[in-house]
Amino acid sequence: xxxxxxxxxxxxxxxxxCVLHKNTSNPLVNVTLGYKVGAKDEExxxxxxxxxxxxxxxxxxxxxxxxxxxxxxxECGGRTNAFTMQDATVYYEDxxxxxxxxxxxxESDRMNEIDLTEENLDNQKKVVLEExxxxxxxxxxxxxxxxxxxHIFPGSLYEHTTIGEAEHIKNFSRxxxxxxxxxxxxxxxxxxxxxxxxxxxxxxxxxxxxxxGINKSNGIIRKENKFTELTEDITETIEDNVMxxxxxxxxxxxxxxxxxxxxxxxFTKLVFNNKSSRLYKxxxxxxxxLKNISSFKFTIQDAGxxxxxxxxxxxxxxxxxxxxxxxxxxxxxxxxxxDYDMQKIKNELEFSHVNKLISLNRINVAGVFNRxxxxxxxKINDELSRYNSVTKEDLKxxxxxxxxxAKKVVLNYVPKKDKK
Amino acid sequence: xxxxxLDRSKKPIPGxxxxxxxxxxxxxxxxxxxxxxxxxxxxxPIVSARFVxxxxxxxxxxxxxxxxxxxxxxxxxTQSRSALEIAELVDYHGAFLSSGCDFDAxxxxxxxxxxxxxxxxxxxxxxxxxxxxxEDEINRLREQKINSIISYKDEGxxxxxxxxxxxxxxxxxxxxxxxxxxxxxxxxxxxxxxxFYNTNYKPDxxxxxxVGDIDEARAVQLVEEKFGSFTxxxxxxxxxxxxxxxxxxxxxxxxxxxxxxxxxxxxxxxFKRNIPDYIPASVMNTLLGGSFTSRINxxxxxxxxxxxxxxxxxxxKKYSGDFAVETEVGNSFTAPAVKEMLFEINxxxxxxxxxxxxxxxxxxxxxxxxLQLETPNAIASKVISLKIYDIEKDYYNxxxxxxxxxxxQDINDVAMKYLHPEKVTIAVGGNPDxxxxxxxxxxxxxxxxxxx
Numbered sequence: 001x002x003x004x005x006x007x008x009x010x011x012x013x014x015x016x017x018c019v020l021h022k023n024t025s026n027p028l029v030n031v032t033l034g035y036k037v038g039a040k041d042e043e044x045x046x047x048x049x050x051x052x053x054x055x056x057x058x059x060x061x062x063x064x065x066x067x068x069x070x071x072x073x074x075e076c077g078g079r080t081n082a083f084t085m086q087d088a089t090v091y092y093e094d095x096x097x098x099x100x101x102x103x104x105x106x107e108s109d110r111m112n113e114i115d116l117t118e119e120n121l122d123n124q125k126k127v128v129l130e131e132x133x134x135x136x137x138x139x140x141x142x143x144x145x146x147x148x149x150x151h152i153f154p155g156s157l158y159e160h161t162t163i164g165e166a167e168h169i170k171n172f173s174r175x176x177x178x179x180x181x182x183x184x185x186x187x188x189x190x191x192x193x194x195x196x197x198x199x200x201x202x203x204x205x206x207x208x209x210x211x212x213g214i215n216k217s218n219g220i221i222r223k224e225n226k227f228t229e230l231t232e233d234i235t236e237t238i239e240d241n242v243m244x245x246x247x248x249x250x251x252x253x254x255x256x257x258x259x260x261x262x263x264x265x266x267f268t269k270l271v272f273n274n275k276s277s278r279l280y281k282x283x284x285x286x287x288x289x290l291k292n293i294s295s296f297k298f299t300i301q302d303a304g305x306x307x308x309x310x311x312x313x314x315x316x317x318x319x320x321x322x323x324x325x326x327x328x329x330x331x332x333x334x335x336x337x338x339d340y341d342m343q344k345i346k347n348e349l350e351f352s353h354v355n356k357l358i359s360l361n362r363i364n365v366a367g368v369f370n371r372x373x374x375x376x377x378x379k380i381n382d383e384l385s386r387y388n389s390v391t392k393e394d395l396k397x398x399x400x401x402x403x404x405x406a407k408k409v410v411l412n413y414v415p416k417k418d419k420k
Numbered sequence: 421x422x423x424x425x426l427d428r429s430k431k432p433i434p435g436x437x438x439x440x441x442x443x444x445x446x447x448x449x450x451x452x453x454x455x456x457x458x459x460x461x462x463x464x465p466i467v468s469a470r471f472v473x474x475x476x477x478x479x480x481x482x483x484x485x486x487x488x489x490x491x492x493x494x495x496x497x498t499q500s501r502s503a504l505e506i507a508e509l510v511d512y513h514g515a516f517l518s519s520g521c522d523f524d525a526x527x528x529x530x531x532x533x534x535x536x537x538x539x540x541x542x543x544x545x546x547x548x549x550x551x552x553x554x555e556d557e558i559n560r561l562r563e564q565k566i567n568s569i570i571s572y573k574d575e576g577x578x579x580x581x582x583x584x585x586x587x588x589x590x591x592x593x594x595x596x597x598x599x600x601x602x603x604x605x606x607x608x609x610x611x612x613x614x615x616f617y618n619t620n621y622k623p624d625x626x627x628x629x630x631v632g633d634i635d636e637a638r639a640v641q642l643v644e645e646k647f648g649s650f651t652x653x654x655x656x657x658x659x660x661x662x663x664x665x666x667x668x669x670x671x672x673x674x675x676x677x678x679x680x681x682x683x684x685x686x687x688x689x690x691f692k693r694n695i696p697d698y699i700p701a702s703v704m705n706t707l708l709g710g711s712f713t714s715r716i717n718x719x720x721x722x723x724x725x726x727x728x729x730x731x732x733x734x735x736x737k738k739y740s741g742d743f744a745v746e747t748e749v750g751n752s753f754t755a756p757a758v759k760e761m762l763f764e765i766n767x768x769x770x771x772x773x774x775x776x777x778x779x780x781x782x783x784x785x786x787x788x789x790x791l792q793l794e795t796p797n798a799i800a801s802k803v804i805s806l807k808i809y810d811i812e813k814d815y816y817n818x819x820x821x822x823x824x825x826x827x828x829q830d831i832n833d834v835a836m837k838y839l840h841p842e843k844v845t846i847a848v849g850g851n852p853d854x855x856x857x858x859x860x861x862x863x864x865x866x867x868x869x870x871x872x
Binding site for chain 1: 510513532533536564567571573576678681713722749750780786788793794795
């Protein structure tokens with residue numbers, strides 16, 4: 001089967017880079033607009049403002065009042081949303097194909113100029129502070145990501161999370177927002193991706209019509225993202241409002257697009273994540289020390305972190321479970337990996353690759369990161385062969401280098417003593 | 421190149437809409453009553469099969485949790501393969517196999533690349549037809565499920581939802597926790613599971629829906645091969661008791677230690693899924709709290725900033741249902757948020773919606789149709805739900821015209837009929853010390869340390 005995606009790429013004179021992908025499976029279009037700005041661009045004292053600003057992009061632009069963006073997209077029968085990461089902020093619309101021009105009008109108007117009132121700014125600060133409570137402060141084990149980032153990336157631009165600090169969010173002024181928009185929301189700092197039932201020439205003309213006239217220059221001076229390696233293991237015990245103990249063991253790994261990122265997918269599936277994985281069988285199934293075990297890698301542009309997590313069954317030993325995990329990781333790096341195991345993961349990766357292609361949204365979200373991080377929309381077409389080229393030796397060497405021989409961060413969550 | 425100056429104040433005029441029809445699909449019924457559905461789609465070399473028994477936790481009886489337990493046991497070993505052998509076989513082929521249930525149905529799903537599909541279908545047939553219910557696996561799953569229940573109690577929304585359901589559904593099985601309780605799970609024996617299985621897993625209440633790159637004839641052949649000798653009859657002996665609305669507003673707070681937010685669930689008993697008013701009631705709810713631009717989200721989030729998001733919905737089930745508003749708000753916003761919810765519900769009853777709102781919501785619900793049909797699996801979900809809830813087959817063919825026919829009067833009629841703000845159960849998972857006093861304005865307040 002040929003699952004190669006065809007992209008048509010071009011840049012406007014104002015340096016807006018565009019990627020078009022014609023796909024007539026359904027009468028739908030996805031418009032994704034990614035900006036190269038995220039939590040790592042935030043100044044000290046302004047942690048959380050890139051994400052707050054993402055909310056403000058829905059608070060009105062010159063011709064589109066507050067909340068109208070969502071309303072208009074919904075009236076087209078579409079959906080729209082956005083998300084903020086360390087290195088990027090991404091906006092998208094999924095809409096019936098005949099409303100393509102409407103989506104371009106909406107996105108270009110807020111790239112051009114925002115129209116923010118003090119009242120609307122205050123409203124979204126409150127919304128974001130509630131989001132912070134809901135997703136982090138009030139959530140069981142909700143502090144794990146912030147703590148992990150702080151310990152794994154000390155002194156770097158990744159030391160803080162995108163949600164940021166409540167006080168910093170409160171202090172962000174209307175003028176700060178206007179300056180932020182002026183600095184980062186320009187054509188040269190953006191990637192526009194359109195997939196779906198489109199006519200290529202007509203779409204090019206529409207892009208030119210709506211984005212061609214936006215001319216902003218912004219001398220963004222990027223700060224250098226400097227990392228220091230851990231010199232010793234770090235362990236932190238946290239009392240939380242939870243019933244069961246849970247731990248997060250983290251290792252620093254290379255960032256998105258690295259060879260290691262592909263290699264470690266095998267490690268994840270063979271050791272942690274499947275019901276037939278080594279540690280699931282050992283810790284959840286046989287010994288029943290853990291309620292669950294899993295791992296995931298969070299790879300962003302300049303670096304990544306690999307997190308192993310497990311919830312401890314009542315009355316069982318967290319220390320014993322962690323020792324078994326670390327021993328198994330070492331044994332994995334030292335021992336033989338059967339051909340059968342390699343083939344098993346290849347089968348799984350083949351299936352998950354096809355599943356990445358079944359919706360326009362998935363294609364464009366993958367594409368926007370491929371453009372923002374690597375300036376390479378076609379990277380999605382090479383993924384499967386990169387996965388397939390991983391060897392046993394690669395796998396063992398990578399696990400040895402980044403796990404067995406490396407320092408780690410361990411967060412141990414335990415129930416509060418006065419818990420009901 | 422475009423030379424004229426762009427007037428950005430003008431909203432573009434959309435192109436002509438593409439014609440949208442609910443796709444046709446293949447359907448056949450085997451002599452033993454199995455209903456086979458095939459939604460063929462050759463765009464990608466993948467196939468899924470979804471098995472649906474039209475019986476779920478509603479049939480649990482006193483041993484609630486048993487439907488959920490039985491369904492999860494299916495993949496934990498057959499008469500010829502152990503749980504680990506099944507997991508290994510499925511994982512080796514990069515496939516998915518899962519089983520579970522809700523109140524009205526039991527689901528087993530498998531999904532894989534086309535080239536491995538028949539192998540995966542084979543093992544899936546085995547887990548459905550010849551489960552072992554082995555003692556050691558029962559004990560393992562028992563412990564896992566009990567620990568999950570312990571863990572759920574960390575979640576404010578779980579606590580709110582439990583106390584809410586318990587207090588609005590009364591004697592109906594929908595009031596019980598689907599996953600059971602620690603004491604019931606401890607009492608379940610192998611023969612309980614076998615009894616539940618033998619009573620409810622029958623060919624005449626089984627739907628098998630294939631989706632993806634598979635021929636209709638081959639799909640039917642596969643079912644005949646594997647399920648041809650599956651016999652028996654499903655007898656529905658459970659009577660849905662008539663339930664009544666609670667007589668007045670009341671507040672229930674379940675304590676969540678150290679909570680800085682309240683998880684709110686505010687609502688009351690409503691109706692079962694299969695009623696003639698379903699479409700007007702859905703349109704009304706979409707306006708009220710069923711979308712981002714709805715009145716409730718606008719009020720609570722975009723005007724007052726009490727929350728990251730708020731929503732209302734009818735939870736339509738086969739034999740009953742409820743209407744609820746849900747949100748998470750900072751402790752000090754708890755009572756103000758409830759006040760605003762009740763204000764919006766009352767307003768929906770007391771005033772006609774505007775023409776603009778009605779047009780807007782109709783455009784959304786009808787225009788959204790192609791997006792809902794983007795993947796063949798999404799189409800299958802819709803077909804299956806029609807079957808579970810006994811909805812007429814042409815429901816989706818007439819959907820757009822029925823939505824367009826809804827009037828302001830219809831909206832007001834369903835609001836009057838289905839919304840009862842004076843009789844809501846106000847359930848909170850949160851911090852009673854911070855909110856209890858404030859909540860007394862709505863009625864009696866009861867505080868609980870825990871909820872079953």
